[in-house]
Amino acid sequence: MSISEQAAERRQDYDGASPFPGAAEHVPAGRAQVGLTAAIVVLPFVALGVAIFLAWGQGVALTDLLLAAGFYVVTGLGVTVGFHRLLTHAAFTARPWLRVALAVAGSMGFQGNVIDWVAVHRRHHAFTDRPGDPHSPYRYGTGLRGQLRGLAHAHLGWLFADDPTPAVRYAPDLLADAAMTRVARAFPVLCALSLALPFLAGWAITGTLYGGLTAFLWAGLLRVALLQHVTWSVNSLCHVLGSRPFRTRRHDRSTNLWPLALLSFGESWHNGHHSEPSCARHGLDRGQIDPSAAVIGLFERLGWASNVHWPDHERIERRRAGAPPHARAPAGD
Ligand SMILES: [Zn+2]
Ligand SMILES: [Zn+2]
Numbered sequence: 001m002s003i004s005e006q007a008a009e010r011r012q013d014y015d016g017a018s019p020f021p022g023a024a025e026h027v028p029a030g031r032a033q034v035g036l037t038a039a040i041v042v043l044p045f046v047a048l049g050v051a052i053f054l055a056w057g058q059g060v061a062l063t064d065l066l067l068a069a070g071f072y073v074v075t076g077l078g079v080t081v082g083f084h085r086l087l088t089h090a091a092f093t094a095r096p097w098l099r100v101a102l103a104v105a106g107s108m109g110f111q112g113n114v115i116d117w118v119a120v121h122r123r124h125h126a127f128t129d130r131p132g133d134p135h136s137p138y139r140y141g142t143g144l145r146g147q148l149r150g151l152a153h154a155h156l157g158w159l160f161a162d163d164p165t166p167a168v169r170y171a172p173d174l175l176a177d178a179a180m181t182r183v184a185r186a187f188p189v190l191c192a193l194s195l196a197l198p199f200l201a202g203w204a205i206t207g208t209l210y211g212g213l214t215a216f217l218w219a220g221l222l223r224v225a226l227l228q229h230v231t232w233s234v235n236s237l238c239h240v241l242g243s244r245p246f247r248t249r250r251h252d253r254s255t256n257l258w259p260l261a262l263l264s265f266g267e268s269w270h271n272g273h274h275s276e277p278s279c280a281r282h283g284l285d286r287g288q289i290d291p292s293a294a295v296i297g298l299f300e301r302l303g304w305a306s307n308v309h310w311p312d313h314e315r316i317e318r319r320r321a322g323a324p325p326h327a328r329a330p331a332g333d
Pocket of ligand 2: 084088089121125273277
């Protein structure tokens with residue numbers, strides 16, 4: 001029996017509560033990857049210390065906060081509207097220039113190159129909360145210790161493991177797309193730009209290098225860190241805490257977590273998303289604020305987006321957790 005067949009067999013044994021088979025066999029990633037990831041995780045905390053020290057007694061400059069908010073919105077929407085809803089799930093069709101612009105903006109979020117990001121996320125949907133999921137908080141079982149360890153793994157730990165997701169298998173469409181492979185190759189340059197632009201903007205606006213430095217700290221490093229932790233929280237918290245109004249596939253424990261809705265641009269309506277993955281709106285219920293969906297709606301009105309998959313309300317009602325079995329629609333993938 002081949003290794004993949006063995007893995008498939010082990011997956012079928014999964015009961016929804018035990019640690020995943022082989023969960024304890026943690027293979028650390030190569031030194032270069034571990035070093036780089038550790039730097040990306042630790043550096044913002046050093047930056048936070050420096051930023052607080054500099055701001056002590058005089059507060060944070062409004063310029064820095066506005067720049068941070070601007071870069072947060074652009075790179076955040078690049079990830080949620082671009083990487084996630086457009087490129088991973090094809091929730092709409094974008095004009096070619098918009099597709100590239102969104103992929104570039106998302107790349108500036110320091111979350112990996114666009115093709116790898118999409119591949120990992122598609123794998124997460126294919127194996128949600130069961131063996132094969134690259135970042136499930138249920139990896140170590142549902143006991144208290146296992147759950148805490150799993151949360152740490154789903155939030156951050158998975159980035160340090162040697163668990164490659166083959167793009168050939170999960171993102172062949174993007175590999176065949178010349179524009180996307182070019183954006184993916186430019187990832188290191190785009191990361192550098194993501195830090196250099198706030199510095200240059202701060203320098204230009206204040207006319208001082210000091211102004212450039214504080215803008216680099218707030219709108220560069222700290223903005224990157226906040227967006228990363230919000231994205232990672234969707235992987236960790238949004239599979240553990242919150243409500244599950246809609247049915248999802250077996251073992252899938254995705255949740256809706258309202259406190260993160262605004263900061264995550266609507267991505268924390270994660271149960272809605274796992275129930276209807278290719279829907280352009282994740283906040284499927286009334287009052288569920290979803291800024292990414294609003295932006296897609298704006299793109300549609302401007303004629304930049306077409307073929308938008310808006311929620312089909314009848315179908316969604318059939319998906320509701322309490323809906324009678326005869327009215328139920330099959331769960332999506
Ligand atoms: Zn998920
Ligand atoms: Zn998704």
